[in-house]
Amino acid sequence: MGGRAEHPELWEFLESLHGAERLCGTVAAIERFGVFVALDEGPAHPVFPGVGFITIPELSWHRIESAYDVVQVGGRVSCEFLQFDTWNLEARLSLRATQPDPFQEFVDSVPAGQKLTGPVTKLIPFGVFVEVADGIEGLVHLRELTRDPVQSPADVVQVGDEITVVVTEIDRERRRLALSRAE
Incomplete structure (x- = not known):
């Protein structure tokens, strides 16, 4: 992409940024791999539509189908600075870091042992995900899905089935919830 000598103003700007700093800008382009942001402060990018870049997972805490579910070209965004990507000469940004994490809010109010009901969203070889x-x-592990041994989750439930589960383990750091099917 070019070194410090070719783009001194851009390097200087990117090196001046600090973790968790808030940066504002305008969505310049939306690609399937992420979103380019033209930042209010700082220089233009020599190749990309903007110096700021948000990867798809950093757009939202929720699973999204497309960046268009969250942002539109020309829309204003306020993001948190994550890191200086020296390869692409861009500021990696997070939109979701500016919003409360719904997982942490959820586990603050739901203790282990709590019964919950929700739809099965996905079947995997060793269990099912329930919203x-x-x-x-x-995740309801296959051994927690039924008392009878089964080969596959599909032997017991299908995507869309509403099932009642019990929270067995909460891992705040990895944002994981272990569930067991309530009998």
Whole structure:
């Protein structure tokens, strides 16, 4: 992309940024791999539509189908600075870091042992995911799905089935919820 000598103003700007700093700008382009942001402060980018870049996972705490679910070209955003990407000469940004984490809010109010009901969202070889609150999913391991041994989760439930589960373990750091099917 070019070193310090080719783009001194851009390097200087990016090196001046600090973690968790708030940066504002305008969405310049939306790609399937992320969103370019033209920052209010700082220089233009020599190649990309903006110096700021938000990867898809950093757009929202919720699972989204497309960046268009969250932002539009020309829209204003206020993001948190994550890091200086020296390869692409861009500021990696997070939109979701500026919003409360719904997982942490959820586990503040739901203790282990709590019964919850929700739809099965996904089957995987060793269990199923169940949505227990808006955008909050937990895993029911295959051995926790039924008392009878089964080969596959599909032998017991299908995507869309509403099932009652119990919260067995909360991992705040990794944002994981372990569930067991309530009998």
